[in-house]
Amino acid sequence: MELNRFEHTISKDAVNSLPVENYSGEIVVVNNLQQLDKCLSELYNEKIVGIDTETRPNFKKGAAPNKVTLLQIATDRKAFLIRLNKTGMPDTLLHFLEDNSILKVGLSLKDDLHAIRIVSNIQDTSSLIDLQTVVKSFGIEEQSLQKIYAIVFGKKISKRQRLTNWEAPELTLLQQKYAALDAYACLKIYKELGSVK
Numbered sequence: 001m002e003l004n005r006f007e008h009t010i011s012k013d014a015v016n017s018l019p020v021e022n023y024s025g026e027i028v029v030v031n032n033l034q035q036l037d038k039c040l041s042e043l044y045n046e047k048i049v050g051i052d053t054e055t056r057p058n059f060k061k062g063a064a065p066n067k068v069t070l071l072q073i074a075t076d077r078k079a080f081l082i083r084l085n086k087t088g089m090p091d092t093l094l095h096f097l098e099d100n101s102i103l104k105v106g107l108s109l110k111d112d113l114h115a116i117r118i119v120s121n122i123q124d125t126s127s128l129i130d131l132q133t134v135v136k137s138f139g140i141e142e143q144s145l146q147k148i149y150a151i152v153f154g155k156k157i158s159k160r161q162r163l164t165n166w167e168a169p170e171l172t173l174l175q176q177k178y179a180a181l182d183a184y185a186c187l188k189i190y191k192e193l194g195s196v197k
Contacts, residue, residue: 006138006139006140006151006152007140007151008139008140008141009141009142009147009151010142010147010150010151014150015146015147015150015156016156018150018154018155018156019154019155019156020155020156020157020158021149021153021155021156021157021158021181021185022177022181023079023177023180023181023184025074025076025077025078025079025180025184026077026078026079027078027079027081027176027177027180028078028079028080028081029081029083029171029176030080030081030082030083030087031083031086031087032086032087033087033090036082036087036090036092036093037092039073039080039082040092040093040096042075042078042080043073043075043080043096043102044096044099044102046075046102047101047102047103048102048103048104048105048187048190048191049073049074049075049102049103049104049105049183049187050072050073050074050104050105050106050183050184050185050186050187050188050190051071051072051073051074051104051105051106051112051128051183051186052071052072052106052107052112052179052182052183052186053068053069053070053071053072053112053115053116054068054069054070054072054162054166054179055067055068055069055070055115055166056069056165056166056167057163067084067085067115067118067119068084068112068115068116068118068119069083069084069085069166069167070082070083070084070085070166070171070179071084071093071116072179072180072182072183073104073183074180074183074184074186074187075187076187079179079180079181079183079184081171081176081179081180083171084119085166085167088119089116089119089120094120094121094122097116097122097125097127097128098122098123098124098125098127099127100124100126100127101127102127103127103129104127104128104129105128105129105131105186105187105189105190106128106129106130106131106183106186107130107131107132107144107145107148107186108130108132108143109125109128109129109130110130113125113128129190131145131148131186131189131190134190134193135148135189135193138193140152145157145182145185145186146159148189149185149189152189152192152193153188153189153192157181157182157185158178159178160174160178161174161175161177161178161179162178
């Protein structure tokens, strides 16, 4: 594959004309510390994962943003949806995020890190890779996950669930699939670009 095979930009209309991508891997919703320990024991076997966060939207003008509610961590086969509003940010999870032996790929990580720092004292972020920086070296000028994914894979990621209530007692199946896909898409894009010569 050639380095410059990707389009630089894509219009919203072009994205909307593409077939919709669906997440088909296993989804594990993590609601408590026991489930989190099991999740982390699996994740420590990975070399690279995709990550993302979700926060309950606040529609009141001038109101302070809500705390991060969900941390998604995806492998090639499975996505873990860690409900931080239920588990908090224990040291075990913080240590995983700071572990330099496992790369964590996300998009617009500055925003995610800001949200995570509100609920933790994360220090070492050297294992976090921001796709917005990576795609620039491939001539891709877009910054949104939806548009980058469309350019690289020719499919659309639906954003319909983005502004739903991530603090609901139970996440709907649509919320779960949306959250899983966002983290997995970051991993998939990074691996695809890594295969480009």
